[in-house]
Amino acid sequence: MKIGFDAKRFFNNSSGLGNYSRDLVRILATYFPENQSILFNNNLSEKGKKILEFPNVSFVETTKGNFSRQLKMGKDAQNSGCDIFHGLSGELPLKWNEKPIKKVVTIHDLIFMRFPKYYSFLDRKIHFWKFKKACENADLIIAISLQTKRDIIQYLKIPEDKIRIVYQGCHSVFKENQDAQFLNLIKEKYNLPERFILNVGTIEERKNLLNIVKAIDKTEIPLVVIGRKTKYFKKVQKFINKNSLQTQVQFLENVSMEELAAIYKLAEIFVYPSFFEGFGIPIIEAHFSNTVVITSNLSCLPEAGGEDSMYVNPNDYLDIKSKIEFLWNNEAERKRRAENSLNFVQKFNDEIIGKNLMSVYQELIF
CATH class of the missing domain: 3.40.50.2000 (Glycogen Phosphorylase B;)
Structure with a gap:
């Protein structure tokens, strides 16, 4: 199985979503070496570079262009022969070609819905649109807790049978x-x-x-x-x-x-x-x-x-x-x-x- 990952947070975030992304790919590389993991991003930073020491993990630089993450990354994953594309931080690319690929997205929380006072009006609107669009386009959704699963159902109106709970670990x-x-x-x-x-x-x-x-x-x-x-x-x-x-x-x-x-x-x-x-x-x-x-x-x-x-x-x-x-x-x-x-x-x-x-x-x- 060849799995493509949106690696923006993997390479750019020091904690939170970055740690989740790095741990998830490391766990897969360690316990399921028969599969290939491909990290897609527009840059390769030192934060996550060590993962490339695994023989079953590789990096592909996303095709250049405006909004390449939204418009090019999905097609890059398809053209690389990925069976699955996994959006690790609540987003999926918006454009795809005709090649078959399954889509998975992880939703971490919907705090911007539960506590709107912590976010600007514009941020709330953008987060809601991105998360809902990703959940609608995904074949399956990973929620990191039962609480997040309930929130996806309540706020994004996503059917329960489309959501799977996979807990996080730690470093x-x-x-x-x-x-x-x-x-x-x-x-x-x-x-x-x-x-x-x-x-x-x-x-x-x-x-x-x-x-x-x-x-x-x-x-x-x-x-x-x-x-x-x-x-x-x-x-x-x-x-x-x-x-x-x-x-x-x-x-x-x-x-x-x-x-x-x-x-x-x-x-x-x-x-x-x-x-x-x-x-x-x-x-x-x-x-x-x-x-x-x-x-x-x-x-x-x-x-x-x-x-x-x-x-x-x-x-x-x-x-x-x-x-x-x-x-x-x-x-x-x-x-x-x-x-x-x-x-x-x-x-x-x-x-x-x-x-x-x-x-x-x-x-x-x-």
């Missing part, structure tokens, strides 16, 4: 056992507290960092935050300054994947009270790191969290506070929940994800 570095020497090195490099709670993700309103900061106010619990800052950061910073929490809250940026994995392992608790997610990869990363999780009782987060995460109402910072303090002061409970969650998260291992993905492809070809 392999989070599954590695980093030694104590490396962990201590990272702890010293970033001057991390002896004990701390952790939050990872873009610092934006939807991720709800402000309520974590409110929850640790009037406690002595240190918080480490890793993520790109947006204008919402000023709102969080204002509360920190007003309540003299500057030494209690530490912000880190430009942390490598290996360093991030170490910081997850060093944390006592991972706190992620997001208002909405398509899936919640940081929760999976924390589980593989054997770190207990506190997260929201909304959207898909219980799908990623499992039975042994602790759930909160993200709108209630006092609820978040009580759950943090309970786990902070109860080592046995932290350990119990973390160990059970490590067992639970094995369902998101690469091999299982690869088999589920391949079953979607085989459904179309055989």
Whole structure:
């Protein structure tokens, strides 16, 4: 089987859709070497170049021209003999020739529909048109969670029998056992507290960092935050300054994947009270790191969290506070929940994800 991929995010995005794209192709190349994966894009960047070390993965530069991704990439995949074309980020090319090819698209979330206030009017219209068009033109749709599947049915009016759920995993570095020497090195490099709670993700309103900061106010619990800052950061910073929490809250940026994995392992608790997610990869990363999780009782987060995460109402910072303090002061409970969650998260291992993905492809070809 020859599978073509829209590799724009694969080569251009450092996190999020980029990680999803790189992990998916890596998993296929590893567990299904009999198939060929072809990456289509208008440039070959260092971000994903390593994947070409696999003998069954190749790169094809998209035919030049305006809107080449929309107008040329699909035909390039057909002319390369691809059996399937997979749009990894909610889009499919608009133009095709007469050569047979099956089309698959992954939809990650429809947050722009659920929370329109986070998007401009024009962005909402563009996202809706692209996603709906892709879903209508696809032979099968991959949703990364049950929540996303429900949203595709509700907002895009797509028949349920056209949608398959294939969960995401996470980068392999989070599954590695980093030694104590490396962990201590990272702890010293970033001057991390002896004990701390952790939050990872873009610092934006939807991720709800402000309520974590409110929850640790009037406690002595240190918080480490890793993520790109947006204008919402000023709102969080204002509360920190007003309540003299500057030494209690530490912000880190430009942390490598290996360093991030170490910081997850060093944390006592991972706190992620997001208002909405398509899936919640940081929760999976924390589980593989054997770190207990506190997260929201909304959207898909219980799908990623499992039975042994602790759930909160993200709108209630006092609820978040009580759950943090309970786990902070109860080592046995932290350990119990973390160990059970490590067992639970094995369902998101690469091999299982690869088999589920391949079953979607085989459904179309055989």
